[in-house]
Amino acid sequence: MFSRLSYTFREMWASLRRNFTLTAAAIITAAVSLFILGLTLLVLRGFDNQLSQWSGGVELIVYVENDATPEQLQVVRDALESNPAVIDVDKLEYLDVDASLAEAQRLFAGDPETLQLLTAENIPTQFKVVPQPDASAELLTEIASSYKERLPKVISVAFPSKQIDVLSTLRGVVQFVLYLITLILLFSAVLLIWNTIRTAMFARRREIEVMKLVGATNWFIRVPFMLEGLIQGLVGAVFASGGVLTANWYWTSTVQSFPPDSGFGAFVVTGNYPQWVVFWLIVLGMLVGAIGSGTAASKFLDV
Amino acid sequence: MFSRLSYTFREMWASLRRNFTLTAAAIITAAVSLFILGLTLLVLRGFDNQLSQWSGGVELIVYVENDATPEQLQVVRDALESNPAVIDVDKLEYLDVDASLAEAQRLFAGDPETLQLLTAENIPTQFKVVPQPDASAELLTEIASSYKERLPKVISVAFPSKQIDVLSTLRGVVQFVLYLITLILLFSAVLLIWNTIRTAMFARRREIEVMKLVGATNWFIRVPFMLEGLIQGLVGAVFASGGVLTANWYWTSTVQSFPPDSGFGAFVVTGNYPQWVVFWLIVLGMLVGAIGSGTAASKFLDV
Amino acid sequence: MIKLENVTKSYSTEVTALQDASFDVAKAEFVFLVGPSGSGKSTLLRLMNRQEKPEKGEVWVAGRNINDMPDAKVPHLRRNIGNIFQDYKLLANKTVFENVAFALEVIGRPKHVIRQQVPAVLDLVGLSGKQERFPHQLSGGEQQRVSIARAFVNRPLILLADEPTGNLDPTTGEGIMRLLDRINKTGTTVVMATHDQRIVNMMRKRVIQLDRGIIVRDQARGVYE
Amino acid sequence: MIKLENVTKSYSTEVTALQDASFDVAKAEFVFLVGPSGSGKSTLLRLMNRQEKPEKGEVWVAGRNINDMPDAKVPHLRRNIGNIFQDYKLLANKTVFENVAFALEVIGRPKHVIRQQVPAVLDLVGLSGKQERFPHQLSGGEQQRVSIARAFVNRPLILLADEPTGNLDPTTGEGIMRLLDRINKTGTTVVMATHDQRIVNMMRKRVIQLDRGIIVRDQARGVYE
Ligand SMILES: Nc1ncnc2c1ncn2[C@@H]1O[C@H](COP(=O)(O)OP(=O)(O)OP(=O)(O)O)[C@@H](O)[C@H]1O
Ligand SMILES: Nc1ncnc2c1ncn2[C@@H]1O[C@H](COP(=O)(O)OP(=O)(O)OP(=O)(O)O)[C@@H](O)[C@H]1O
Ligand SMILES: [Mg+2]
């Protein structure tokens, strides 16, 4: 068994070295495609963070002062619920101090200066308002602007439908272009790994011929090649992962160096999302390697 | 001579077809790298348009009404020049109606609705102000905000140092990341073209051997291979160019669908800049092909 | 040991490489296949180790019909058959020892078996002092001895040799023939394709002669003709 | 036509492939190079068309010292030398006609010359009816005739043949020898390496015998020995 393993690795390593440029090209292409995929996932997550305040159809937020009494809050709620033709009352949601603080953590992740200023004593609480699908924008604007004067403790009413549109469109463009590039490059990576394995098998066709003649099984012949492809995918994924983590760190520190309140605060990705991305990149890299080498090893074994 | 040409093309074409996957991978990689390069150039150009209002160290713009008389303009100019400690008087620049209209063409290229509203009769003219390098931001803000009340015909004073900082930093990040990816992929494309040529020559080593034995010159043997590499680079560049033009068109129409005044109006690229980008992509693609195939053809001819 | 029954094989519609061939080879027999170029000698040998399948007829090796043997069993069939070729088919980047050991390694023989059997077989073919040389450091005859050692190290029941003396000068070729004869005397069946007249005439073994895919002569103790 | 003066060639420090070889080959002469495997026959032939350079000594071909010939001139040297090999070196994806025409195409001969010379030379080697066949549709002997046609189509001064009958059965081999003899009689110098005893004895030409890189015999109208 040990001799078998050492045979497999010895052969694989020799083959990797012999085909150096093709191997390098395959690894580079796999790495770049996975890197772009990783970036895409992070950028989309940034957009989602930025838009998360507005998720679920929320188009209007009424900010209420931190020290509003339950009675004052009820007045606001009543006012909002008095317009069921314009506002979807079932989806009306109130974020109390804790929920608002939790949201701020996400929104100002890249803007610690602003975040520091928000405490349980001063953070505004919010009513998130989903309009009826057929409510006219003008009517909504009119109602919204009247709240600030009419209702107690209301700090401001946010109704940034334009920016939301722009951001969502941008998100769509970025998603489309980057996924397209990723897909094309991943395809190229599969082709290349397929090709390095084909080349590796061709370079060793005399050995393969002899192996078959002395009675080696097909699996015995195939495994080192498949492993070789797997490792190319894996190495590509490892490079990509390093790149993605570095890029994320670089971007986070760039955003933190922006002036406070630049509007990019939510555009950083935190928590263990980057680790998840890396995990999936590595899985995908190995998959790409396995597909490329597996098909090549099956196809060219009977030549 | 004609027989020579037809020989060259026949051999090249046969070789391209034989090595289909490797050729495809080489072309894809070349195309994607050049496509990303093209995108990079367009995106950077977008940033530059967006920032062009503020180029040359301009940090403050005083907008003056269209119908201001020369005397009124002189009052504004005198006020600006009275603060040589804060404002760099030598770099003070006045954009009259024509110059402002020209600038607006650039700034609102992607926002025709806004652009339409601006005519020679209503467009504000502008004083572009470059502060002294050591002028404190507070002092500048103070002076700037006093202008609007004190001076005749001044509509507004723009002093968006934060946004400029953010935009320039973003531009730097985008430039760095995209150039890096481009460079890595271009390197990979050279490797791949080198490799397809090596593979092509290896696949035809018997023919090459016979050709050398019957007295063909090295150049005769080499030229079809070099042409093959050149064509791979060229085809990659053509795909990339198509992609870049499509992407530019897609982006332009996306920006135009944004609500007016979204802030992205200047982010589209117009004029013949896209054509220039395409021209250079094609030159670069052929260069990549020539480098890859030329080195391979020289290296492996004496095997 | 080997039995062909009405075997026909053609590669394309034009060429019939072998037509209606039937014969029996007993255990420990030595058979020459002779005939002009393209008459089907190599094809016959390739049918015997399932490198090719016949269109018609049956091929039996060691008591088993190898036509309808599943592909997965073929490696085990081949472990009973040694192959020798005109161009030796040695691996240039491996030493003599490694070339022979390779044949045992790839069928999963443990290290200690390899360390014992390889020197023994190299001794048999007369190469004990040259274990660490590479093929290009050997004469053609010595290279062919390495390839015989590799074919024989697993003590197969059958040796198939396709023009093993084709690249060798007459003296060296004779040495190889004496070695094959010695191996044959240990009980190994040997089938050898050749067009070396001298050798066939010298050995006086059974001769099967082919002409354009047809067996035209099958003679015990025959000559080249 | 060919002159070697004290030529020594070794590929590595261990093996001296050729040592201090000197001889002259006159125009229209026919020379056999014989000797056991590895004695340096192929090396000698490769020195004559500058596939190899000697370490010591000088090689003259057609009155020119080819050692210090610049690389760029080598193609023109080779246009005066035809080469024939044991394995034919035909291009499998080209027909007989195309294989021969290829040799003219790659040295830039115009189409009308090709259309005239190729059929003529195919006629000479006796393949006029088989122009459109592919190599695998021919017997070994026929393939070797194609390779001779290719080597001769440009009417070279010299033909170098490295074991041209090595893969052929005796009858076919004799046919090839008669063809080479005919070509030789047209004034072409022929140098042929072989270890086919029978052929050397049959032809009775000049024989140069090598042993481990040393010329041990140079005999007019010699036999194999
Ligand atoms: N892989 C193949 N594909 C197509 N035809 C083939 C193939 N192998 C052999 N043939 C044809 O089958 C016939 C028999 O060939 P085979 O190689 O068995 O002859 P042979 O007696 O071994 O000849 P030689 O003495 O030249 O080795 C020939 O006509 C040959 O052209
Ligand atoms: N390319 C090479 N690299 C290293 N050594 C070589 C090379 N070619 C030949 N040799 C060595 O040079 C010596 C002479 O070889 P050569 O091929 O000239 O012999 P030969 O007489 O043609 O033999 P054969 O009859 O087997 O063809 C041999 O020892 C051989 O191993
Ligand atoms: Mg054969």
Ligand SMILES: [Mg+2]
């Ligand atoms: Mg030789």
